[in-house]
Amino acid sequence: MTIHYIEEKQLFHLQAVDTSYIFQIVNGYPVHLYWGRKLTHDSSLSRFLDYPKQAWIDRLPQEYPQYGSGDFRHPAYQVQLEDGSRITELVYQSHRILNGKPRLQGLPAVYTESDEEAQTLELVLKDPYSGLAVILLYSVFRDHNAITRSVRFVHDGKGAVRILRALSASVDLFDSDYEALYLAGAWTRECHIQRRRIGPGTTRIESRRGASSHQLNPFMALVRPNADEEHGEVYGLSLVYSGNYSAEAEVDQYGSTRFSIGLNAFDFSWKLDPGDSFETPEAVMVYSGEGIGGMSRTLHRLYRTRLVRGVHRDRERPILVNNWEATYFNFNAEKIESIAKAGAELGIELFVLDDGWFGKRNDDTTSLGDWVVDRNKLPNGLTDLAERVNRLGLQFGLWVEPEMVSPDSDLYRRNPDWCLHVEGRRRTEARTQLVLDLSRQEVRDYLFEALSEIFSTVPVSYVKWDMNRNMTEIGSVDYPAERQPEIAHRYMLGLYELLERLTGRFPHILFEGCSSGGGRFDPGMLYYMPQTWTSDNTDAIERLKIQYGTSIVYPISTIGAHISAVPNHQVGRITPLTTRGDVAMSGNFGYELDLTRFTDDEKETVKQQVNLYKEIRSLVQQGDLYRLKNPFQGNETAWMFVSEDQTEALVFYFRVLAEPNASHKRLRLKGLHPDYQYAMMDSELILTGDSLMNFGLTVPHLHGDFTSTWFRLKQKQA
Template sequence: MIHIDEYLDHGPRFRLDAGEASYAFMIFDRRFPVHLYWGGRLSRMPDPGAILRPCPRDYAVLRQGSSDFSPWPESGAGYTPSTMPMELGVWGWGDDRPGSVHIRYADGTPGTELVYEGWEIPGSPLQPEGMPLIHEQAAECETLRITLKDPARSLRLHMHYTVHERMNAVIRWIRFENSGDDPVILNNPPAFSLDLQGTGKSLVRLQGGWASERHVDARALPPGISRQESRAGAVGHGQTPFIALGDPGAHEFSGTVRAFSLAYSGNFYAQTAADEHMNCRVSMGVNQYRGNLATGETFDTPAAVLVYSNRGFSGMSGNFHHLIRDFIQSKELREWPRHVIINSWEAMYFDVTEKKILNLARKGKEVGAELLVLDDGWFSARRNDQTSLGDWDYNHRRFPRGLGALGDDIRGMGLKFGIWMEPEMVSPDSRLYREHPRWIISIPERTPSLARHQLILDLSRDEVVDYLKQTMTKVLKEARPDYLKWDMNRNITEPGFPALSGERQGEGMHRYILGLYRLIRYIRQEFPHMIIEGCAGGGGRMDLSMTAYSPRFWTSDQTDAVERLPIQYGSSLIFPPETLGAHVSAVPNHQVGRITPLESRCITAAAFSFGCELNPAGLSAGERQILKAWSLRYRELRDMIRRGNFYRLRGPLEPGWQTSLPESPEFARSRSYAWMLASRDFQTLGVFFHRPVKTGLSRSIPLRLYLPDSCLQDSYREKFSGNVYEGATLRDSGIHCEEADGDYMSRFMLLTRE
């Protein structure tokens, strides 16, 4: 997988083969790592001449660039740092482009020069310390470590590249090491930077807000800096650590796409910087970080995942899904069957009692539920969101026999049992806060602000993490849940960490995330058979690292079927469908007040991790039959959901989606979404079509499915209509889905190869 050629004038070349792609770089002038290639699989080392060319004075510059006002180093090797396609940008030696390593030394010296010292393939693959990444097949991965050193100081930087023959991804991260006598100051350290050549690229990102997470934002790559970042302690609802760059003409099923995602749950930045030649530097790293690296200390960045696809955005997503399923998640998490869940929150909010929860379980069982989750309101004096967070003892009045007995009764009905916790938070009106008021994140001598009437425990402190370990262990041993919904419902707004010294304050947010990882890892180890659902006011903390702990996310607090369409579409760019919690809610919807047909709500949720966010007692007998039928249908589909392939058929990545005119076919398509599940052998296809709005100009546009060439001559029978279609017809002509009038129409088709 890792190939090295050391016998060159400039320095060694490195080629990393990962699945269908190869990634290559070289050491230029025996000093600086320069990017050579990232694309389809190679059989030999790429020729540096394709990237570099001689010019007067034996200098080398980019073929698409030119020399400029940046300095030409004294070595005479011939290059201009600001136009070389660098494998890592370093500020302070002639490369002034954004997205670089930014170092300041204790004596005030700004910037650094980092030159090549050597390479190594460690005996076992390395991962960033304290941060989750590869779990399965780690022993089969190979890691290349490239060491750079400041020749005037005792600072080393170790770039790591991890690949696997079947991973279809390159994983990069950096370790900073200070072996000198004085501290080094790190500013927003990048996990990587990478310079890509070429013009006409499209930029795809995921943006939004609370209850509208991860909407696709697709546009032409703009000149200058385009940046997404989070600053409030978590990934956040409004941004995602993800960038995709498509070559001209790339769309869902064809074209070249290069994508990047940071495996990190805290403050991040994800940035592109396109120069006047539209060559682009991509970088990702830790945001809002200013840390001291003392003598003998190291700092590891989170890992970034780099994915290449020559099969468009669908191929890109397939590579991310494969990475999560087969490498990041453990076998136990991957094989968890994704039960039909009924959650108590929108069914009864804080008004939970033993009697009501048992009734909800009975009614849930009647409509096909397999797992009941007792949400907020079960502990201490919790009757609303103004009290008791941190006091995790059950309410004896509402649950007189305790949660263990409640869970036994629910399991006796044939359901599994889960509970909700928000361990990172504390209410000012709680015993925990009264006993430990200094355990919160706050700025001394200032009154901390409240969000949802709560404060944040300082997980950068070992004693706080240890306390939560003990407290959660006690609760979970007593309640014995099969499932834990782990929530987090506010941002960090006053980032003061009283236990840290003044020069360490800029490290607090990152240390908080490391403490969070320690806590979740401990709970996973102590309760290996308990499933943890990741939630942060919905989808406020969804990233690759969290998939190592949570096989399911609460994708969004938005439960309206129409509003869920762009959220689930965008989330699927990175996350496989079985990780995306999608519930059927009551109407009028509790977030937007919309009334949609129950059938449409079920179809919207059924391609993902299906559940109910309502009380079935409030449904008519006919509605309960519809919900039960879809629960059973989901059970038939879920093996394909978690093992098969997911394809987006209609949505914002289609050409013309965001720019279409009302009279155009693209406008009709822009009013609808569609996606498809396919078994690995394409024996079974599940097609989900959604048209939220019917307009006077709406017309039925055939929906074209994705099928490989090997299936084009085969016949597929649709289960509900009995119609038979040839594979070529399904792919090249499509089928009509819009058979009903009215708004909020959804249709499901199940096709089986004959």
């Protein structure tokens, strides 16, 4: 059993693999008592974890706090009643404990494959005055050190209620000795690690862009000041959502911290008529007593095995070549076939045709929405090209950007009201495109039919789904005035519905999410698309920080990483092909350049890279990641992958700039079995796991800037 209830004290004890989460009903309020390392469940808990009933509400550490009745900290929810008042008071009504984990209506979420994998607590709170019921859902996993939370609002009263704020999780911690850890950046420099001390007031990250964003990822952790990769306490919140969100840590006058995550209340409200309900996105809560790395590996295993779905979840991902940086919009069938032919000779498995194959798409100013092949570029059609690629022994993949429309397109000329807009107002264009209104069923139906026509007539095995701008003029002609603040969230629900239909009809297609790179790299999209294009920046040195930061939350199997040409198209840097390969092989590996331009020596290097990745990709994509050297803190970067049974490991080491008269470098490894003997491949060296983790490996001398090396270790059989 993972959820316990002590009835005489109204105390709930949730136990994950190595975590306990405890709260109690006090004067009708669910009051938080403990979140941390797993505690033994016995009767003594109710003696030392018993909150005083005379506590003032502004001091209560609450599970789902309200505003207006004495608590002056930021609330988890707020509603407006029909009389204009914003005062509700939720009190405990009932609860039930279920085996398994119910699905959320219309929202992505972590799942179970059998009821034995988890238990769920449904805690029903009710405001007697308005009739509003709020159900707090807690799911606890048997095999994962995580707890998920979401909230369902049900209006059982009279008259309309308007939800103004609806967070997914809120927890009051008893002190403020923390640093906030989060991922920030911009286009081409996503997921840079930020870490700063919290103090009185609020530390807040958010998106108001209609997408989870390049700027701030929907994740925040509170870490003890002494916490590092291996040691110290970490409390992580990750939101399974792809739209506007907020995460915040508020330190009050008593030094306690309110930590929360959920939908962004900015420019949001949701009308509930009597009988209506509303569900929030799911928050994933992870406690680690083994530092940041422990939190990451919990999230990795959970997301890799119980968020990602479908036939590709456990399959090795193919090595691909994408033509974008090779040709941009300037290609024809012969050029594409020549790149695919070169790829086949090098052992590559998948060719991806990027932007420019449809409508009159010779640049980025036209044709989005017109999902018909450009016969000027491909006179024999897309099916013919795909079959030519297939005959070379490669799978065929395709780029699409379905959520957008170009003003210069047949679709827009037919349906100018199909985009997000407000009548009489300017329609802001970005990248010469507008955003289709996916809150409307007819728009989603058009996209489903147009894309289904392509996917069912062309032998497509992979789709890169791009989204290259954020929302402006957020409005819809399908909804009345009082529901306009719902549109951004309705858009996300519409997108999720469309993706559910498409992935259900075409389960064989491997979908990769993209939003100008990492602008929508979030757990919500991973529910439908097993991997994401991590960044449009393909420079190997910049990618060290981007991929390291992304791995704080996301498993390597979700991280797309490609070798591109030099000088790099984003920063102009020239890096060795071997270094570019080692960085890209630390993710879902591929190439994004003109393979026909390789020299014979480069072709030989690429063949070696392809063959190596085929040997190691199951370890990279499914193994446990350990970060060894932090690129944000010095000249070196290192990480390693360890098989679940600890019999195999792969270590990558990178040095950015050469150092004169440098000392010998040693890498202390992690995650190995201390008693195993490990043989280093291509060497006669045999070392025990404890010596590798405590003394380390000596890094060979590297010459020049932007260099790298790697080590493979396998357990020596007796």
